[in-house]
Amino acid sequence: MLKELVLKNRSYRRFYQNELIGKALLRQWIDLARLGASGRNAQSLRYLTVTDQELCKRIFENLAWAGYLSDWDGPVEGEQPVAYVIMLNDERLSKNYFCDDGIAVQNLLLGAVESGFGGCILRAFKEKNLRELLNVSDDYSIIQVVALGKPKEEVVIEEMKNDDIKYWRDEKGVHHVPKRKLEDLVINEF
Numbered sequence: 001m002l003k004e005l006v007l008k009n010r011s012y013r014r015f016y017q018n019e020l021i022g023k024a025l026l027r028q029w030i031d032l033a034r035l036g037a038s039g040r041n042a043q044s045l046r047y048l049t050v051t052d053q054e055l056c057k058r059i060f061e062n063l064a065w066a067g068y069l070s071d072w073d074g075p076v077e078g079e080q081p082v083a084y085v086i087m088l089n090d091e092r093l094s095k096n097y098f099c100d101d102g103i104a105v106q107n108l109l110l111g112a113v114e115s116g117f118g119g120c121i122l123r124a125f126k127e128k129n130l131r132e133l134l135n136v137s138d139d140y141s142i143i144q145v146v147a148l149g150k151p152k153e154e155v156v157i158e159e160m161k162n163d164d165i166k167y168w169r170d171e172k173g174v175h176h177v178p179k180r181k182l183e184d185l186v187i188n189e190f
Contacts, residue, residue, distance in 0.1 A: 020053075090139060105121055
């Protein structure tokens with residue numbers, strides 16, 4: 001069951017914009033993020049949630065999408081995210097959040113997938129603009145933006161060939177993600 005969730009948890013970049021996500025569901029997913037491990041148990045991560053569609057459009061304007069798809073500027077109107085979770089670090093508690101952000105966002109996205117939704121982690125954003133738009137205090141650093149919605153695209157995993165790590169889309173819009181073989185990752189077994 002867990003493996004099925006992990007396989008469904010892809011980086012979705014196109015959504016059904018008419019399928020909204022409620023604040024209560026976002027809070028459930030953040031609760032999953034909260035329950036994950038935390039380096040030194042500092043628990044310095046904080047979250048801003050956005051479901052207001054006008055604000056979602058303004059956030060969207062400050063994001064960069066899919067670096068390997070250089071001919072694609074991101075989802076078009078009707079396929080854009082309907083909610084965002086902005087992950088912050090409370091610098092007053094700890095300057096170092098270790099790997100807490102990865103654990104937390106994985107838990108959050110697994111919750112989204114289990115609920116029939118999906119998302120994409122974005123670290124390419126206009127920080128100054130987002131900070132002003134969302135009124136983020138200097139006490140917090142913006143770590144990442146998680147774009148969320150009901151996936152409108154098919155994402156498939158395939159075996160990597162010739163060490164080519166670049167994801168791509170075929171003529172039908174199917175998003176292909178190459179993955180290394182398990183036997184190439186385990187370097188030794190004692």
